[in-house]
Amino acid sequence: MAKGSSVQALYELCKRTFLPSAASPPSSHAIQMLSSLMDTITPAEVGLEEETLEDERGHGFFGSNFSNYSSRTARWAQPITYLHIYECDSFTIGIFCLPTSSVIPLHDHPGMTVLSKILYGSLHVKSYDWVEPACLARTTEPFNSPVKLAKLHTDAVLVAPCQTKILYPETGGNLHCFTAVTPCAVLDVLAPPYDEAAGRSCTYYRDFPYSSFQGPANLEIEEKEEEYAWLEVNNQPVNLYMRSGIYAGPAIQETFCFPGTCNIV
Template sequence: MGIETTRADRKANKESRELPKATDTNSKSKHGRSRRRRKKMSPVQKLFETCKEVFANGRPGFVPPPEDIERLRAVLDKMKPADLGLSPEMLYFRTQVGRGTPAIRYLHLYENEKFSMGIFCLPPSGVLPLHNHPGMTVFSKVLFGTMHIKSYDWVVDAPTTTSIDVNPSEITAAAVRLAKVKVDSDFTAPCNASILYPADGGNMHCFTAVTACAVLDVLGPPYSDPDGRHCTYYLEFPFTSFSVDGVSVPEEEREVHAWLQERGKPDLSVVGAEYRGPPIVDK
């Protein structure tokens, strides 16, 4: 509509030189202010608005159309630490002396029933253990630093077997299930966002901070215990640890297969911290 109005103004100016100049100047001024307002939208606000559109029909198991996946990914790929008020010098990212498992800070940006946005701040050697994302599409963007990501997908139709938990303090029978490695690599910023899906793309994954790093996560839909979308953690065992009738893997592929077993919550300290970056306005 703005384009049509501009064209009409040009036509009127051409046909009649008696139009007051102030009218034309005011029109241009309004369009100029409108363009400036659009340009002033912060990157994090743009991310929020894009998430609202991409996950408008979000529900468990929902995967946005390919064009929406790429649109959201393109926004994430451009995100920089400064866009979120972050820098490697912040206390969150310092080496923690005297701790076996470094504490991880989580900065909550936004959450509703459709999607959530947040940032994990990991000091060197910080670990988010192997866990799943039931019924979710997840975008992860390393903002700075180097992160090792290892992820698995379930091997469809592979039978399960029963094993004895290797932890002596928890001698219980638990099923193990065959999974295949999807990703096992270091990601160093700047790099593109990674995406996992409800049934593939590495739905179970583990983050290990090679250096201090920050990871921006978008989950659609978010975790929800009342709706059965709770976080499950896993132990992983080499394929050769168990022999299961009906399961065979070529020798050259055994290194990329593993048995996963559900476990209780590990020794993990994730501490909420205040997000101090540019505000997100939910209009």
């Protein structure tokens, strides 16, 4: 029964943590409880098997009989599969399944808290946080948008099993890029979900070394320049191929919270 599953427990803890009427963000204790629970979840508990992900490697749109001539195109076209588990106005739970070499480009999570747990495989994560107060620089091209300074938070290959990663609205690597080193799967909790009407649209970026642009004369970079980059808004990449898959894990049984009974402090 789903009632006793880890996914059910995750849902119920999210329900008590991310309240629609909350006047302030959840406490760090509540977020750590969620993180600790996600640390325990295995691929089998969400209906995944490692060997199933690599089946479509290198085929993408084209199928296994497509000529070798198109192998490079098929490489970037291989699909990233999203498995929807649950969504409400306060949070969403889902799994991204990434074939080898697939990329989720650099993007942001405005006003959102995100918990990401690598279920299996190896994943390169590169993430940034904005430098505050905001620091802008103009590009040499007249029609380009200004670039904005960000500080590197993470640039590493993470290998399962590893601890759940947490990013917050302003810190923790709110802007990140995923590149699959091997077939991998990532369990994600986003709170609240993307919502364009509420000002939470997903924006994509491309990064440039700090030396690429001239910042304000009074800007002091205390650490190494390699720890900073200029980010420019980028249109959604045309080579991002994402599709919906069928979640094969235990179904969630919705529960209901009553005022004053669900908050975690």
